[in-house]
Amino acid sequence: MERPYIFMQRALLTFKAAGLHPPLSGFAEEDFWLRLWVERYGALEPQLFNCCVKRLAGERYFPRLHDMDAAVLDEQKKRQQARRRTQERQADCPExxxxxxxxxxxxxxxIIEHLQNRLLPVYK
Structure with a gap:
């Protein structure tokens, strides 16, 4: 992902906007949190990361690392399954x-002739 710090800052703002209060007491802890998340999730695709952030924003508590890991793993499985289904559909229908x-x-x-004959009155 390009500019991972921006994505992580947006994720933090999304969590705050959802009413999830981060357990960070100051700028130093927030900076540490951002660096940790960039190291851990900076290589993810932006769409995958955003899906996980939106999913975790609906939770009750501020997400921990293992919550994010589980969300990433689940989303990756869903995407692999969707890709596999698409490939199976394409393989089933070669023509x-x-x-x-x-x-x-x-x-x-x-059908049109049948309906015309049936519905139109016959005048002879």
Whole structure:
């Protein structure tokens, strides 16, 4: 992730805005916390990190490191499962087009004629 300190500061602001009070007593502890989170989660994709932050912002207490680890692991599993499902769907359907246009047009015409004959009054 580019500029990880900015992402971590935004995460801290998100937690504060959600009403989660950080157990940090001053600037030195906040700086230590930021450096620790940058070392630990700075290599993550920004979207993955933001999903985890939003998830943890809904919790009751300020997230600890093992809470963030669990959220990251869970989100990575979800993404891997989604990728695998997408690949399976693509493998199951090798033909790009399973739709027969001529047959569908013929069938639509038959349905329209049937409905016209059934619904229109016959005047002879």
């Amino acid at each position: 790009p087009d399973l739709f027969d246009l001529a047959n569908s047009q013929r069938r639509v015409r038959e």
